[in-house]
Amino acid sequence: MAGKPLRIATFNVNSVRARLPIVTAWMREHRPDVLCLQETKVVDEQFPREPFEELGYHLAVHGQKAYNGVAIASVEKPREVTRGLPGSIAGEARFMTARIRSVTIVNTYVPQGQDVDSKKYAYKLDWLERLHAWFEEAIRPRLRICWCGDINIVPTEIDIHDPKRNEGHVCFNPEVRGAFGRILDTGLVDVFRKHHPEPGHYTYFDYRVRAATSRGIGWRVDHLCATKALAARSADAWIDLAPRNAERPSDHTPLVVDFEL
Amino acid sequence: MAGKPLRIATFNVNSVRARLPIVTAWMREHRPDVLCLQETKVVDEQFPREPFEELGYHLAVHGQKAYNGVAIASVEKPREVTRGLPGSIAGEARFMTARIRSVTIVNTYVPQGQDVDSKKYAYKLDWLERLHAWFEEAIRPRLRICWCGDINIVPTEIDIHDPKRNEGHVCFNPEVRGAFGRILDTGLVDVFRKHHPEPGHYTYFDYRVRAATSRGIGWRVDHLCATKALAARSADAWIDLAPRNAERPSDHTPLVVDFEL
DNA sequence: GGCCACAACG
DNA sequence: CGTTGTGGCC
Numbered sequence: 001m002a003g004k005p006l007r008i009a010t011f012n013v014n015s016v017r018a019r020l021p022i023v024t025a026w027m028r029e030h031r032p033d034v035l036c037l038q039e040t041k042v043v044d045e046q047f048p049r050e051p052f053e054e055l056g057y058h059l060a061v062h063g064q065k066a067y068n069g070v071a072i073a074s075v076e077k078p079r080e081v082t083r084g085l086p087g088s089i090a091g092e093a094r095f096m097t098a099r100i101r102s103v104t105i106v107n108t109y110v111p112q113g114q115d116v117d118s119k120k121y122a123y124k125l126d127w128l129e130r131l132h133a134w135f136e137e138a139i140r141p142r143l144r145i146c147w148c149g150d151i152n153i154v155p156t157e158i159d160i161h162d163p164k165r166n167e168g169h170v171c172f173n174p175e176v177r178g179a180f181g182r183i184l185d186t187g188l189v190d191v192f193r194k195h196h197p198e199p200g201h202y203t204y205f206d207y208r209v210r211a212a213t214s215r216g217i218g219w220r221v222d223h224l225c226a227t228k229a230l231a232a233r234s235a236d237a238w239i240d241l242a243p244r245n246a247e248r249p250s251d252h253t254p255l256v257v258d259f260e261l
Numbered sequence: 262m263a264g265k266p267l268r269i270a271t272f273n274v275n276s277v278r279a280r281l282p283i284v285t286a287w288m289r290e291h292r293p294d295v296l297c298l299q300e301t302k303v304v305d306e307q308f309p310r311e312p313f314e315e316l317g318y319h320l321a322v323h324g325q326k327a328y329n330g331v332a333i334a335s336v337e338k339p340r341e342v343t344r345g346l347p348g349s350i351a352g353e354a355r356f357m358t359a360r361i362r363s364v365t366i367v368n369t370y371v372p373q374g375q376d377v378d379s380k381k382y383a384y385k386l387d388w389l390e391r392l393h394a395w396f397e398e399a400i401r402p403r404l405r406i407c408w409c410g411d412i413n414i415v416p417t418e419i420d421i422h423d424p425k426r427n428e429g430h431v432c433f434n435p436e437v438r439g440a441f442g443r444i445l446d447t448g449l450v451d452v453f454r455k456h457h458p459e460p461g462h463y464t465y466f467d468y469r470v471r472a473a474t475s476r477g478i479g480w481r482v483d484h485l486c487a488t489k490a491l492a493a494r495s496a497d498a499w500i501d502l503a504p505r506n507a508e509r510p511s512d513h514t515p516l517v518v519d520f521e522l
Numbered sequence: 523g524g525c526c527a528c529a530a531c532g
Numbered sequence: 533c534g535t536t537g538t539g540g541c542c
Contacts, residue, residue: 014542015525039542041526066526067541112542120541152542207523207542251524251542275532276535300532302536327536328531373532468532468533512532512534 003233003260006101008034010148010222012109012204012252016040016071017048022246024051026254030240033075034100038109038150038252040069047071062096069093070107070149074100087130094127102261103230104138108149113170121170124152128179135186139227147188148224150204150252153180155190158199159220171221189231191224191257196237203239207251213244224257235260264494264521267362269295271409271483273370273465273513277301277332278309283507285312287515291501294336295361299370299411299513301330308332323357330354331368331410335361348391355388363522364491365399369410374431382431385413389440396447400488408449409485411465411513414441416451419460420481432482450492452485452518457498464500468512474505485518494520 009032013019016037027035040047040063047061052073062083063069070093072078078098085095085108094109108131113124139145154172157163166172184190192201202218209217226234237257244253270293274280277298288296301308301324308322313334323344324330331354333339339359346356346369355370369392374385400406415433418424427433445451453462463479470478487495498518505514 018525039525114542207525209523248524279535300535375532468535470533509534 005235006034006103006259006261007032007256008036008103008105008146008148008224008259009254009256010036010038010107010150010224011254012038012150012222012250014039014041014250014252016069017042017046018248019250020048020051022243022249024055025246026240026243027052027055027057027073030254030256032256034103034105035073036105036107036148037071037073038069038107040071041066042069060096060098062093064091064093068109070096070109072096072098072100072105072107074098076100078105080104085127085130085134088127089123095131103144103146106145106147106149108147108151110150110152112152113176116168116170116173124170125175125179128176128183132179132183132186135183135188139187141187142229143227144230145188145227146224146230147183147226148222148255150221151180151223152221153177154219154221155180155193155223159202161200161202161217161219171219184225187227188225189228191226191231191234192220192237192239192255194231194234194237201239203255204252205244213241222252222255224255226257230259233259233261266496267295267364267520267522268293268517269297269364269366269407269409269485269520270515270517271297271299271368271411271485272515273299273411273483273511275300275302275511275513277330278303278307279509280511281309281312283504283510285316286507287501287504288313288316288318288334291515291517293334293517295364295366296334297366297368297409298332298334299330299368301332302327303330321357321359323354325352325354329370331357331370333357333359333361333366333368335359337361339366341365346388346391346395349388350384356392364405364407367406367408367410369408369412371411371413373413374437377429377431377434385431386436386440389437389444393440393444393447396444396449400448402448403490404488405491406449406488407485407491408444408487409483409516411482412441412484413482414438414484415480415482416441416454416484420463422461422463422478422480432480445486448488449486450489452487452492452495453481453498453500453516455492455495455498462500464516465513466505474502483513483516485516487518491520494522496521
């Protein structure tokens with residue numbers, strides 16, 4: 001390889017304001033070229049821009065009050081920023097894209113779905129279908145597209161601590177796993193899985209489970225997927241569990257991929 | 262004098278749970294024999310007893326959910342603890358008494374009153390009248406009674422930064438000042454005033470006034486009054502403004518009296 | 523279990 | 533401004 005390095009990270013922060021010290025400390029230590037945030041939970045006017053800018057980052061934000069919210073921090077200025085997945089509920093901030101260097105970043109916070117027989121779950125499936133359509137439209141063989149974020153889908157049985165018990169869950173059932181697979185089939189590779197075929201790597205730990213990290217009771221629902229052309233250039237992928245030892249951690253933890261472009 | 266020292270303090274903590282580090286640090290530093298707390302805002306089962314007990318204190322608590330709540334921490338075990346002022350709203354935790362050494366401690370959180378033409382203000386006057394009746398009944402010439410707490414009354418014009426502007430306030434009008442005077446007339450002395458005739462000593466600073474402490478924009482509404490026999494033995498009285506420099510201070514600050522019994 | 527909003531209280 | 537509920541969300 002030995003191309004120019006590009007580090008892309010994704011982190012569901014569960015409130016960027018509440019998590020500010022954790023996020024900035026993490027950026028200072030790992031200096032991602034691109035950091036995709038989800039669940040920022042803040043309207044754009046109140047996004048804490050200064051701490052990011054002081055670290056030398058540009059910011060593209062897409063937020064709403066109390067819920068959801070995505071943002072992209074990047075060393076290089078993002079170009080062609082778009083906000084909102086067509087067909088979604090008005091004002092709902094779960095999807096944004098930006099072009100950074102040669103890569104199109106697609107930052108998503110996929111609806112969780114609450115319960116399989118809720119309207120929210122139906123909306124999740126609908127949302128995934130529209131996302132699928134978006135990729136069908138967007139992907140060209142040699143394009144560099146990076147889809148990352150909190151996808152709220154556990155791809156396979158090795159991505160959850162207890163697949164038996166959670167069979168049928170809104171994040172782990174044939175329907176959503178199928179939807180995930182169909183999106184990958186448009187031409188994407190699960191880059192973390194490419195580097196780590198072994199089971200037991202998780203990015204999410206339920207707050208309600210005591211000592212979930214040390215007991216390994218987690219879920220892999222945050223992902224970074226890349227078009228084949230781009231994925232071919234990934235040098236490494238890792239989940240950083242260190243922020244889970246901080247004072248008031250998020251229930252998610254950062255996922256990082258290092259590319260050599 | 263040179264009798265046995267007895268330090269009694271009173272502190273409206275505005276949530277004993279939120280203020281725990283401030284309260285315990287203060288106790289560690291000043292080692293009161295008796296500490297009366299108000300606005301503990303916690304039911305008895307959830308009172309954080311351990312931190313007090315680790316410091317060598319007994320606890321008598323009288324709390325309720327979300328509002329009010331009083332407690333007495335003391336080095337010597339309190340005897341004859343009573344809870345509730347007769348005639349008050351059921352479950353309302355604003356009054357408790359305890360015998361510690363030779364002194365009967367009366368710890369009160371007098372209703373604030375909200376607005377002069379509210380039912381709450383009528384209730385405040387009624388409450389003060391019942392408190393007056395309680396003292397009429399309780400006080401005997403040579404008895405050692407110590408009434409302290411958040412009294413929510415500014416006794417005189419020198420006890421508030423702007424008496425003009427606050428004339429008529431529920432904590433500073435002829436009616437409540439009269440009620441306070443009548444209670445003192447049952448045989449009590451305002452011990453802080455005994456030691457400090459000069460104006461400008463305050464125990465309460467409105468959260469909504471920026472930098473109220475340094476600008477001296479306060480109210481003296483927390484008091485320690487003692488029967489004449491006991492007041493004769495007070496050696497010093499002081500308001501400790503130091504806790505106001507802590508991380509998340511209460512809007513009140515401790516008042517301390519040192520007796521020599 | 524922890525985030526956010528909101529309302530009540532002072 | 534800063535407590536404490538409550539309820540929605542995950």
